[in-house]
Amino acid sequence: MSQIKSILLAFRPKTLTAALVPCLAGTALVKAMGLSWDGAVLFYALAAAFLIQIGTNFVNDAVDFKKGADTEKRIGPQRITQAGILSAGKVMALGTVFFALAILCGIPLVIKGGPVIVAIGLASVAMGYAYTAGPFPLAYLGLGDLFVILFFGLLAVMGIVFLNTGTWLTEAFVLGLQIGLHATVLIAINNLRDRETDKLVNKKTLAVRGGVKFSRWEIATLCFAPFLLNLYWWFEGYKIAAVLSLFALPLAVKVTKNIFKTEPSAAYNKFLAQSAGLHLVFGILISIGFMIG
Template sequence: MSEALITKQGVYPWLLAARPKTLSAAVTPILISTILSYHYSLIGNYKNIIFLSLLALFSAIFIQIGTNLINDALDFKKGADNENRLGPKRVTQSGLLTAKQVMMGGFLSFLISVLIAIPLVMHSGLPIIIIGFVSLLFGYLYTGGPYPLAYKGLGEIFVIFFFGLVAVGGVFYLQTGFLNTAALIAGLEVGLLATVLISINNYRDYLEDRKVSKMTLAARFGARFAKYEILFLYISTYTIHLYWFMEINFWTAFLPFLTLPLAIKIVKEVFQQEPSSIFNKYLGMSALLQLIFGILFSIGILIG
């Protein structure tokens, strides 16, 4: 390591590069899967459930931070982040850190995630090793490697799978030793809500992305598609959520619908506004919606 990770600017650039507003995408699936595990598990060792979930949470957060850092560095190298950027400040593009420093930080975050996950592997063995390895690999391949997913229009599939199905299903399996339909349905909902974030982000940047051949779905199919993609993601989430009226109880199904007005507001604003820096506000709103959705979902299970 020839370049120091902590520079004269201190930790501020690293906090900026970690993109804390997006970390709800890691928090929400762990929260929901933990409460689901509590509901379906016959094991009464609640302290163990909390301990394992906290380890899974911090491991997932460091995977996401590592992915964000590598994305920051590689988007700059490939020209996707430049002086015309509409999104929040990126540390590599703004010169706060070098691409090499940010890449080093990304891989260090991955290493920390692995170390945190060791007790999880000891608890559940090979399935957790596989989940962890694949998550780390695709965290890099999101913008790195010979076939970067974000540049090929596969970012949405990546988010639904890893920040939804894998995150919820993996922690549920860790806690219970099995998978069921409920865990997969919850994972799909969480993944769809997380995908709204990337869809808003890609719609905001679609014109600049086209110039550097970053062919997200928004860049590939245009503004009209991008708007309806966001609408589709929200409609799908709330439609799928009707499943919980049959599966657990009324409150589990009903309470998350209290976030519907915020979803409608986000969609309305996205349809009315042209892509600009105001989309950063919608990005924050969608992250908040996902977190509140998860909290209300969990409360519904507990009080039902």
């Protein structure tokens, strides 16, 4: 495998739906409300979100290797630091570059949205770094799931709606919660798969703290709760969005069924891809529902 290909795979492209979906769904919600949306906001928000997620992935790659969480016993996909393709220092430097690029892409958003966007942007970059690095690494304290709900769900959707409307809306909160819950399925499956190796290095994820049974029920809740929240859209009059996104329900059933019948193992790599599909399909369907309804 070439070094360039390895670096591109280190972006973790199958999980980048976590950055894509909230931007698309938030923009679709703005249109559904009969308000104008700014294409430049969508472009720069997407760019910043992708760059922050990729930067977070690189920092995670380097720090997990240095702390002993990623070794030859790892059952997840190969990491470039673990495989010796790049040193931890170089991988950390790449992460810093992506964070810096994210800040540059955020400048037009700051000009449009003002100080509150500065706060959200800087917090997003800082928390991306602090996910596994720094004195209080979120993933090692069991706070990674909350981080994803907050930054790849609530703040991502509410932020892009605010940039288009200048207002913080309840509708954006509900949509952000739905998107964030599905995005968190990815990290919950990842942590359940890596539970035993994480335990050895004192990485206290929710899977380590709560155990396998807890994690399975957490994943089931994260999968199905967004569909229950569709009741909000039904009663608010966005009935097409509420109904259309239900066509993603079989994917939620499939992911949950697989997690409950399979012990944590390399098979979870496939389930991780399925959960990314659930996140993407739900997000696209609800966005289409908003656009046409």
